[in-house]
Amino acid sequence: MASVPHGGRLVTRVAKGERRRRLLEEADELPSLDLDLDAALDAENIAYGVYSPLEGFMVYEEYDSVLEDMRLPNDLPWTIPVVLDVDEEKAKFLKENSELALRFSGRTIAIMKVEEFYKLDRKRYAEKVFGTRSPEHPGVAKALGMGSFAVGGKIELVGKTPNPYERYTLNPVETRVLFKERGWRTVVGFQTRNAPHLGHEFIQKSALVFTDGLFVNPVIGRKKPGDFRDEVILAAYEALIRNYYPKDTVVLSVLRYNMKYAGPREAVHHAIIRKNFGCTHFIIGRDHAGVGNYYGPYDAWRLFKEFPDLGITPLFVREFFYCKRCGGVVNEKTCPHGDAYRVRFSGTEIRSTILNGGKPPPEMMRPEVLETILKFKHPFVEE
Amino acid sequence: MEKTTIQISESLRRRIKVFAAMRGARYDDVLQDFVDFFELSIPFKSEDDFAKFFEANLERFGFRRVLNKRYPSYPDYRVEDLNGDAKEVELELFARDFERHRHDPSRVDYIVALFSTEDHVSGVPVLSVLKPDIIRDLIEHKEDVKHVMVSIPKTLHRRMERLIKDTGFGSVSEYVVFVLREVVASIEAEKAAQPFSEEDVERVKSRLRALGYL
Numbered sequence: 001m002a003s004v005p006h007g008g009r010l011v012t013r014v015a016k017g018e019r020r021r022r023l024l025e026e027a028d029e030l031p032s033l034d035l036d037l038d039a040a041l042d043a044e045n046i047a048y049g050v051y052s053p054l055e056g057f058m059v060y061e062e063y064d065s066v067l068e069d070m071r072l073p074n075d076l077p078w079t080i081p082v083v084l085d086v087d088e089e090k091a092k093f094l095k096e097n098s099e100l101a102l103r104f105s106g107r108t109i110a111i112m113k114v115e116e117f118y119k120l121d122r123k124r125y126a127e128k129v130f131g132t133r134s135p136e137h138p139g140v141a142k143a144l145g146m147g148s149f150a151v152g153g154k155i156e157l158v159g160k161t162p163n164p165y166e167r168y169t170l171n172p173v174e175t176r177v178l179f180k181e182r183g184w185r186t187v188v189g190f191q192t193r194n195a196p197h198l199g200h201e202f203i204q205k206s207a208l209v210f211t212d213g214l215f216v217n218p219v220i221g222r223k224k225p226g227d228f229r230d231e232v233i234l235a236a237y238e239a240l241i242r243n244y245y246p247k248d249t250v251v252l253s254v255l256r257y258n259m260k261y262a263g264p265r266e267a268v269h270h271a272i273i274r275k276n277f278g279c280t281h282f283i284i285g286r287d288h289a290g291v292g293n294y295y296g297p298y299d300a301w302r303l304f305k306e307f308p309d310l311g312i313t314p315l316f317v318r319e320f321f322y323c324k325r326c327g328g329v330v331n332e333k334t335c336p337h338g339d340a341y342r343v344r345f346s347g348t349e350i351r352s353t354i355l356n357g358g359k360p361p362p363e364m365m366r367p368e369v370l371e372t373i374l375k376f377k378h379p380f381v382e383e
Numbered sequence: 384m385e386k387t388t389i390q391i392s393e394s395l396r397r398r399i400k401v402f403a404a405m406r407g408a409r410y411d412d413v414l415q416d417f418v419d420f421f422e423l424s425i426p427f428k429s430e431d432d433f434a435k436f437f438e439a440n441l442e443r444f445g446f447r448r449v450l451n452k453r454y455p456s457y458p459d460y461r462v463e464d465l466n467g468d469a470k471e472v473e474l475e476l477f478a479r480d481f482e483r484h485r486h487d488p489s490r491v492d493y494i495v496a497l498f499s500t501e502d503h504v505s506g507v508p509v510l511s512v513l514k515p516d517i518i519r520d521l522i523e524h525k526e527d528v529k530h531v532m533v534s535i536p537k538t539l540h541r542r543m544e545r546l547i548k549d550t551g552f553g554s555v556s557e558y559v560v561f562v563l564r565e566v567v568a569s570i571e572a573e574k575a576a577q578p579f580s581e582e583d584v585e586r587v588k589s590r591l592r593a594l595g596y597l
Contacts, residue, residue, distance in 0.1 A: 008571055010578035069529070075564070167594060173579050177587040178596055251596065308561050309568030 003187075003280045003312055006272050007053030007076050010172055014047050014157045015111075023158045027101040027108040031093060033086060033151070038258045040104040040161045041221070042082055045257065045273075047110065047157035048171040052276045057084035059152035060118040067128040070265065070306070077272065077307045079265040080129060083120065083150040084112075091117055091149035100151070104161050115153035122146055129262050132294055139261045139291070163256065165220055168234060170253040175215065176278040182248055184213035188281040188315065189274030191288075192218045193259070195228045195236035195373055197365045199320040199345030201244065202329045207283055207315055214250045215279055216241075221258040223381045226351060230254075232372075232379045239372040263287070263295035264303035268310070275312035284314045321345060322363045329363075355380060425497065427476065433497055434459070434474055444495055444510045445538040446470070458491045465538055478509045510537075535559070 005011075015023050035043065045051050053076065058066070063081045065073045072078045084102075086094070094100070094117045102110040126143040127133050135141050163169055170178065179187050188207040192200065208214045216237055220230045228236070234254070241250045255273065260266050266289035271282040288300045304314045320331045322343040335342075343363065350360045359370060373379050391399075403413040427433045434454050441447065441462065450469055451461035460472040470492040475481050478499035481488075488505040499511035543555045552558040579587075591597040 004572040004575040005578050008575040170591075170594075170596070173583055174587050174591060176578060177584050178591055181588065181591070181597055308565035311568055311572060 003275050003278055005049065005052045005172070005276050006311060007074075009053060010049040010176075010276065011046070011052040011055055012049055012173070013055055013155055020158050023111050023156065024108060026099075027111060027158070030099050030101040030111070032101040032103050032108070033084075033090065033112075035084075035102055035104050035109070037104070037161065037222075039084055040102075040109055041256050041258065042084075043102060043110045043155055044157065044161065046082070046155060048173075050172060050255075050257075050273055050276055051082060052172070054082055056112065056115075056154035057150070057152050058082055059115050060150075063118075063150065063152070067125065070268070077268065077310050079272075079303075080260060080262060080269040081125065083146075084152070085120055085147035086117070086149050086151055087147040088149060090147070091151070094149075094151055100153075102155065104159075107159055109159035109161065110155045110157045112151070112155045113153045114151055117149050117151040120146060120148055120150045122148070129260070129265055130294070131263070131265075134294075137261065137291065137294055142260075161256075165230065165234070165254050165256075168252065168254045169256065170251075170277075172276045172278065175251065175253065178251060179213060179215075179278045182213060182251075184211075186211040186280045187213045187215050187278060188283060189215045189217055189271075189277065189279035189312075190283050191255075191270050191274070192216065192233070193223070193227070194347050195233050195350075195365075196240050196369060197345045197347065197350055197360070198322065198329050198363065201240065201366070202320045202331075203283060203285065203317050206317065207281065208245075208249060211281055212249075214245075215274065215277060216250060216252045217255050217274065217277070218252075219259060220254040220256050225381050225383045226355075227381045228351070228373070228379060229376070229381055232376050235372050235376075236369045239368045240366060243368045244366060259289065261289060261291035261294075263290045264300040267300035268303060268307060271304075271310060271312050271314060275310070279312060281313045281315050284316050286319050319344070351380065425476075427497060430455070430474060430476055433476055437474055437495055443512075443537050444493075445541060446472075457486055473507075478504045478511060481505060481507065533559075 042051075042057070046054050046056060053072075058081055061073050063083055065071060066078050066081045070077065070079045094114060096114055096116050098114050100112045100114050101108045102112055122144050123133055125146075126140040129143070130137055130139045132140060135144060188204075188211040190200075190204050190207075194200070204214055204216070218230070218233050218237065223230070234252070237252050241252060257273075262269070267284055270289065271284070274282045284300055284304065286297045287295060298316075301314075301316045304310070304316075318331045318333060320329050322328070322345070323330045323335045323337050324341045324343065325337045326335050326341075345364060350365060353360050354370075354373060399413055399417075400410055403410045406413065427436065437444070437460075438449060441449070446462040446464050447467075448463050449460055450463055453459055453461070454474065458471045458473045460474070462470055462472055464470050471490060472493050472495050473481060473486060473491045474495050475484075476497045478494050478496035478501065481494050481504050486505075488507045491507055494504055494507050494509045496509055496511040498513045499509045500515055502509055540555055543558055547555065547558045550558075552561070588597060
């Protein structure tokens with residue numbers, strides 16, 4: 001049975017036609033707030049139903065409930081607050097029950113009906129969401145740099161952020177129609193931030209054995225130097241799918257979203273997002289959405305057990321590796337041989353090999369994928 | 384009013400004094416408050432009253448009917464439980480009295496008590512009306528804006544207590560919340576409407592074709 005949107009209804013908060021034109025005109029007269037890319041992408045994700053059932057940035061009751069109980073006030077699972085922070089100076093000019101134009105790069109992208117603004121305790125936010133206050137944690141560092149107030153209320157989208165990957169961007173209504181057209185009743189979602197190696201491929205194919213379709217959904221957003229560039233990841237996946245997957249078993253589409261690195265909480269958040277896209281299953285690997293050593297490798301698996309009502313089935317998949325004795329890609333559940341025979345898939349090692357002019361062996365990365373990557377003059381994000 | 388003397392431990396006397404000081408009350412007044420509270424919260428003047436209560440509320444304790452009443456001889460009752468099995472029961476206002484009365488634990492299956500701080504006394508399981516956690520729950524729930532109380536049969540509670548042993552669930556409440564969320568979510572999912580209209584579908588299909596997805 002196809003997945004039901006989180007909360008039972010797919011949210012659409014996108015103004016069209018005459019209404020959009022009128023709202024844009026009126027926006028010129030409204031007080032405005034400049035958004036950074038993270039907040040602008042959140043606004044788009046709210047409007048297109050990626051964050052269903054949210055219809056706007058969270059008001060205090062929602063924010064507090066998510067921080068404390070990992071649920072919305074109506075009891076639906078929700079683990080990451082979606083807040084629009086503002087600094088104190090800006091908060092002075094905000095009025096409840098008024099309208100606010102949300103701008104990105106000087107253009108209005110949404111209109112918010114301000115329901116309330118409230119004080120953000122950034123340390124509490126960091127501790128609850130990331131489980132640490134360490135400023136070394138990239139999510140915490142960002143949280144501690146947020147404005148000291150938040151403004152909450154429903155939004156209506158009237159514009160869009162520039163999107164270099166329009167061709168690969170599908171909203172939840174579109175993926176749902178697509179899955180239906182393909183006759184998929186069960187769909188497994190796969191989140192990635194990397195070009196695919198054989199470990200990824202085998203995880204996906206293991207899941208695809210018992211689902212109708214695979215939804216490869218790379219996160220497109222801020223990356224750190226040395227990471228594969230977004231266009232490289234997409235091209236590499238295209239090559240993999242073209243050469244190694246049966247026709248019409250995979251959909252490749254991007255998620256425009258900035259990672260929080262909130263480990264277990266973010267893993268649940270990612271699952272909810274994929275549920276809204278129409279997935280019935282979601283792959284959770286080792287240290288999903290983790291960073292450094294802040295989370296145990298299987299902490300996310302444990303957290304999922306607190307949500308029997310999530311509405312999407314997490315597939316907990318152990319790491320795959322190449323076993324020289326088995327002569328193939330296996331994992332701990334399928335291979336009895338010891339570490340001496342095992343070659344681990346390491347994204348860092350593969351990147352470093354390519355960066356130094358080498359070629360990862362075919363048991364690590366498909367030649368067609370490697371060839372695609374090597375066609376790019378600069379496949380990695382630079383300083 | 385005529386007064387009498389009761390012996391209490393030195394540590395309890397000190398606690399009452401501290402409690403009195405916190406309330407700005409006299410020690411004797413606090414003692415009187417405790418006696419009033421005791422009288423109000425324990426409606427039975429004797430074990431006879433409690434026996435009548437037990438017979439009128441067998442199901443609360445997980446029993447169906449009295450097979451043999453021996454009260455006040457030991458053991459007080461032979462009863463049939465909800466599975467149809469015969470059980471021997473001894474009534475005590477306070478479960479610890481079972482030890483004080485030097486009863487033979489091998490001859491009973493349950494102690495039915497008005498109050499007990501323990502689940503077992505002399506190795507015999509205790510079914511008590513009042514337990515410290517019930518009182519604690521009552522106090523906590525009064526201030527708890529996030530939870531409401533739902534009554535379930537005591538017998539079901541007991542079954543679940545056994546069921547959750549060594550499962551990682553900390554309490555029956557935790558388990559009930561888990562199960563209910565699972566059930567409610569699945570019913571809601573069945574009732575959810577189609578997330579898009581037929582017009583949406585046609586519009587979306589043409590974009591999907593243009594992008595090469597269809």
